[in-house]
Amino acid sequence: xxxxxxxxxxxxxxxxxxxxxxxxxxxxxxxxxxxxxxxxxxxxxxxxxxxxxxxxxxxxxxxxxxxxxxxxxxxxxxxxxxxxxxxxxxxxxxxxxxxxxxxxxxxxxxxxxxxxxxxxxxxxxxxxxxxxxxxxxxxxxxxxxxxxxxxxxxxxxxxxxxxxxxxxxxxxxxxxxxxxxxxxxxxxxxxxxxxxxxxxxxxxxxxxxxxxxxxxxxxxxxxxxxxxxxxxxxxxxxxxxxxxxxxxxxxxxxxxxxxxxxxxxxxxxxxxxxxxxxxxxxxxxxxxxxxxxxxxxxxxxxxxxxxxxxxxxxxxxxxxxxxxxxxxxxxxxxxxxxxxxxxxxxxxxxxxxxxxxxxxxxxxxxxxxxxxxxxxxxxxxxxxxxxxxxxxxxxxxxxxxxxxxxxxxxxxxxxxxxxxxxxxxxxxxxxxxxxxxxxxxxxxxxxxxxxxxxxxxxxxxxxxxxxxxxxxxxxxxxxxxxxxxxxxxxxxxxxxxxxxxxxxxxxxxxxxxxxxxxxxxxxxxxxxxxxxxxxxxxxxxxxxx
Numbered sequence: 001x002x003x004x005x006x007x008x009x010x011x012x013x014x015x016x017x018x019x020x021x022x023x024x025x026x027x028x029x030x031x032x033x034x035x036x037x038x039x040x041x042x043x044x045x046x047x048x049x050x051x052x053x054x055x056x057x058x059x060x061x062x063x064x065x066x067x068x069x070x071x072x073x074x075x076x077x078x079x080x081x082x083x084x085x086x087x088x089x090x091x092x093x094x095x096x097x098x099x100x101x102x103x104x105x106x107x108x109x110x111x112x113x114x115x116x117x118x119x120x121x122x123x124x125x126x127x128x129x130x131x132x133x134x135x136x137x138x139x140x141x142x143x144x145x146x147x148x149x150x151x152x153x154x155x156x157x158x159x160x161x162x163x164x165x166x167x168x169x170x171x172x173x174x175x176x177x178x179x180x181x182x183x184x185x186x187x188x189x190x191x192x193x194x195x196x197x198x199x200x201x202x203x204x205x206x207x208x209x210x211x212x213x214x215x216x217x218x219x220x221x222x223x224x225x226x227x228x229x230x231x232x233x234x235x236x237x238x239x240x241x242x243x244x245x246x247x248x249x250x251x252x253x254x255x256x257x258x259x260x261x262x263x264x265x266x267x268x269x270x271x272x273x274x275x276x277x278x279x280x281x282x283x284x285x286x287x288x289x290x291x292x293x294x295x296x297x298x299x300x301x302x303x304x305x306x307x308x309x310x311x312x313x314x315x316x317x318x319x320x321x322x323x324x325x326x327x328x329x330x331x332x333x334x335x336x337x338x339x340x341x342x343x344x345x346x347x348x349x350x351x352x353x354x355x356x357x358x359x360x361x362x363x364x365x366x367x368x369x370x371x372x373x374x375x376x377x378x379x380x381x382x383x384x385x386x387x388x389x390x391x392x393x394x395x396x397x398x399x400x401x402x403x404x405x406x407x408x409x410x411x412x413x414x415x416x417x418x419x420x421x422x423x424x425x426x427x428x429x430x431x432x433x434x435x436x437x438x439x440x441x442x443x444x445x446x447x448x449x450x451x452x453x454x455x456x457x458x459x460x461x462x463x464x465x466x467x468x469x470x471x472x473x474x475x476x477x478x479x480x481x482x483x484x485x486x487x488x489x490x491x492x493x494x495x496x497x498x499x500x501x502x503x504x505x506x507x508x509x510x511x512x513x514x515x516x517x518x519x520x521x522x523x524x525x526x527x528x529x530x531x532x533x534x535x536x537x538x539x540x541x542x543x544x545x
Contacts, residue, residue: 067158067524067527067532068116068121068157068159068429068524068528068532069082069088069121069158069429069468070232070532071231072231073234074282074305075282075306075307075458076456076457076459077351077353077457077458077459078347078348078351078352078353079353079456079458079459080234080307080353081456082430083462084430084462084465085432085455085456085459085460085461085462085465086430086432086461086465086467086468087379087428087430087431087433087434087435087456087459088381088429088430088431089379089381089427089428089429089431090121090160090234090355090381090382090383090429091120091122091381091382091383091423091425091427092115092120092121092123092124092159092160092381092382092383092384093120093122093123093383093386093387093402094123094124094125094126094357094358094383094384094385094387095123095125095126095150095387095388096124096125096126096164096166096386097128097388097390097393098126098128098166098168098179098390098393098396099172099178100131101131101143101146102128102130102131102143102146103125103131103146103147103150104125104150104387104388105146106388106406106409107150107153107387108153108409109531110409110411111387111409112153112154112156112157112159113157113525113530114409114411114412115159115387116157116158116159116524116530117524117525118423118472118474119425119427119470119472119496119524121158121159121160121429121470122159122162122234123154123159123160123161123162123383123387124162124164124237124357124358124383125147125150125151125154125161125162125163125164126164126240127144127163127164127165127220128165128166128167128178128179129167129171129179129180129181129184129213129216130172130179130180130181132144132220133181133216134181135181135183136184136203136204136207136212137205137207139216139219144220144223145223147163147224148227151163151224151227151232151233152227152228152229152232154229155228155229155231155232155532157530157531157532158532159232160233160234161229161232161233161234162233162234162235162236162237162284162309162355162383163224163233163235163236163237164237164240165179165213165216165217165238165239165240166179166240167179167180167240167241168241168395169190169243169395170193170194170243171190173185173193174189174190176395177190179240180193180197183203183204184197184203184209184212186201186203186209187246190243190245191243191246192245192246193245194242194244194245194246194247195245195247196209196245197209197245198210198244198245198247198258198263198266199247214269214270214273217238217270217273218273218276221236221273221274221277221279222279225277225278225281234282234381235281235282235283235284235305236274236281236282236283236284237286237309237357238266238267238271238283238285238286239266239285239286240286241286241289241311242266242286242288243288244288247262253293254288254290254294254296254297255297256297258288259287259288259296259297259298259299260297260298260299263287263288263298264299264301267285267301268301270283271283271301271303271306275303280305281305282305283303283305283306283307284306284308284309284355284357285298285301285306285308285309286298286309286310286311286357287310289311291311291312291313291314291315292310292312292338292339292340292342292346293339293342294342295342295343295345295346296308296310299350300350300351300352307352307353307354307355308346308347308350308352308353308354308355309354309355309357310343310354310355310356310357311357311358312339312356312358312359312371313358313359313360314328314331314332314367314371315331315335316328316330316331316364316367317332317362317364317367317368318364318397320362321362321363321364321399322362322363322364322367323363323364323366324366325364325366325367327364328364328366328367328370329366332367332370333370336370336371336374340374340378354380355380355381355383356375356380356381356383357382357383358385359371359382359384359385360384360385360386360400361386361396361397361400362397362399362400363399363416363418363419365416365418365419365421365422366422368419368422368423369421369422369423369442372423372425373439373440376425376427376438376439376440377437377438377439379428379438384402384423385400386400386401387402387410389401389403390406401416402416402419402423403415404416420474421474424472424474424475425440425447426440426447426469426471426475426476426513427440427447427469427470428449428451428467428468428469429469429470429497430466430467430468431467432451432453432466432467432500432502433452433453433456433461433467433502433509434451434454434455434456435449436451436508444514444515445475445476445514445515446512446513446515447469447512448511448512448513449469449510449511449512450509450511451467451508451509452507452508452509453502453506453508454507464501466490466499466500466501467499467500467502467509467511468497468498468499468500469497469498469499469500469511470496470497471495471496471497471498471513472496472521473496473522473523475515476513476515476521477520477521478515478516478519478520478521479494479515479516479518479521480514480515480516480519481513481514481515481516482498482513483511483512483513483514484509484510484511484512485509485510486503486506486507486508486509487500487506487509487511488500488501488503493519494520494522495527496521496522496524496526496527497524497527498511498513
């Protein structure tokens with residue numbers, strides 16, 4: 001119950017918020033009657049109206065208190081929630097290997113610990129069709145278990161996974177392509193290959209290649225769901241960046257006819273195949289990769305556990321490394337604003353949650369900091385592209401990765417510090433109520449947030465659910481101070497997570513986190529014992545040589 005709360009000069013409140021309840025209760029009641037104080041601090045108006053007797057009753061914490069949020073996730077209206085009804089927000093990276101061995105064999109426990117200590121709680125990990133089904137109807141389950149074990153490893157460090165069947169430009173049979181096996185590549189170029197896929201042209205075994213792909217999902221999902229880390233899975237990304245192909249010659253970007261027609265029909269088949277296994281994970285369809293030049297046209301699906309998955313790359317940020325924003329500051333703001341406005345309108349119309357599972361892919365870190373702020377204001381989950389550089393793989397520029405040397409495990413010494421500075425921010429990982437506003441002022445390292453204590457539509461808040469905010473040591477090396485109204489802080493003063501329990505009858509909680517001196521902020525690995533219980537016992541992330 002000890003906390004770093006500035007109660008704006010209220011000495012009574014400070015004394016009451018110390019640990020221990022073996023106090024004279026008549027004195028407590030007297031102080032309780034006097035504890036209504038109004039004061040403003042640094043322009044942040046706080047009204048602290050508290051029933052201080054409740055501060056002395058130490059309630060059991062929620063299941064995920066003092067550690068990563070690990071319970072199963074689902075959709076409630078336009079939000080992603082955990083089993084306590086809290087809105088969950090994830091920050092992470094892509095960890096995808098496009099060419100053989102089709103999984104990141106270098107990734108191990110040190111990488112996972114490094115990411116967890118920076119507050120990353122998500123990873124998009126990729127299956128490759130060529131690795132999963134090397135021959136029609138023949139599955140490489142040893143490879144499937146490589147991905148299963150990667151998820152299990154990440155689970156032991158509180159890092160969720162979005163399971164992605166990844167492809168770019170169809171497959172290795174095309175220039176710069178990856179994804180599809182040679183036996184499923186029936187055309188003479190990628191556009192024809194995509195058209196054959198949407199038309200479900202038959203492979204050499206007489207079965208349509210789209211049907212084969214859908215059957216592959218039906219085969220893989222039960223293996224994932226039987227694994228130790230099954231609840232760690234955020235959800236499934238059925239098909240990375242679908243391309244309309246030569247069947248839609250007029251589509252060079254947005255393609256409503258394709259998204260509303262063959263693509264939607266394909267997604268319905270994949271969703272049905274996944275659900276036929278008994279699986280209940282979230283499913284995140286994507287539209288054509290077009291940076292939201294206009295609103296997507298992928299329709300809403302009847303399955304209640306579907307959402308939407310978006311990729312965004314400001315075009316100027318892809319041209320050359322631009323850490324200071326010399327180029328991107330000139331060209332990206334208007335493009336960013338238009339794209340996010342289109343996505344706001346589209347997802348509001350569908351009434352679905354959305355995530356950003358790709359952005360970045362260069363060293364344009366000033367722009368990525370701006371994008372992180374735009375996503376933060378919307379309480380969006382996101383995954384930066386990507387962890388490794390893998391410059392030898394298709395479409396991967398040598399500056400895209402977080403690491404400096406792909407052959408060494410992740411660490412502070414082996415990571416691009418400007419990129420970490422852009423991506424790592426304080427943010428709410430679980431919100432016991434309905435999000436209202438969020439801002440992080442990088443000039444002062446000040447985070448402000450408000451939320452209603454009422455559950456989001458479609459969710460039920462557990463009685464003791466608490467809000468959890470990650471506080472990075474990177475931003476607060478000498479500690480932090482929490483200013484709050486409508487809640488009490490239940491975490492310790494140096495914890496990497498600020499935990500808030502709403503006060504009785506509070507309708508809104510307002511919280512502000514600012515730097516302080518003379519203290520410290522713990523890393524997650526100093527506050528909890530990694531690896532967490534459960535998941536795979538193997539810690540190196542490698543399934544086979």
